[in-house]
Amino acid sequence: MTVVLVPYHLDEYFPDLDVPVVPTSVITPPLPDGTPWERMAYLYEYVADAVRRGCRDGCPVVASGDCTTALGTVAGLQRAGLDPAVVWFDGHGDLHTPESSRSGYLGGMPLRMLTGAGDPTVAERIGLWPVSEERMVLVDARDLDPPEKVYLAGSGIRRCPVQGLAEDVLPDGAVYLHLDFDVVDPADLSGLRFPAPGGPRLAQVLAAALQVVRTGRVAAVGLACTWHPGRVGARARALTDPVLAALGRAT
């Protein structure tokens, strides 16, 4: 199984990023000068290519320090000839556009970007096609900003709680499974960049993620290790070890 480590948070290289998986390859190209999205597009070109190749022997897993790396992973699945749906576990929505974001945090935008909205730089440069809202499920997202709530209310994206993830909520076909660890309650995982209290326990997230894996349709997994480097890695293995084991059985 291909396990790709992308030790970055957005366009910033984090050599000390601790991840709960053992990588089979590490992507660290020196990034060119440019805007953050231009630099990320450069990085995600490598990610997309690694995922495309990784599809040949099962389900590639991509670990990075943010959620935006998912843009490269989904593009890689598309390059492999798939039309992936997206099941996105996150304490947040990641549904901002540059106009709606008050923080300006680029990591708060990737799920919206997968619909084809927002800054087009990455999509244009790596050939990422929009995923239709109807093929997206947002799991948990307990910490939504007001503009994200407004957008979700009028969008085709389905939202469900971790404990409400049933077979009939899951989209058809190939699935990109996105796990931002901050979906887990910070009581079970400290050191997160954006802790969102009041969330599900790690064991509950694990049960829901395994449900998705057991469909046998997960084509790639993204692990968003959204913690400060050196803070969480090993503890998160309680989630990733069983998920990777199940992936090995399911593919």
Ligand SMILES: NC(=[NH2+])NCCC[C@H](N)C(=O)O
């Ligand atoms: N996946 C995450 N950790 N996202 C954090 C987003 C935080 C906040 N909603 C923002 O856009 O600024």
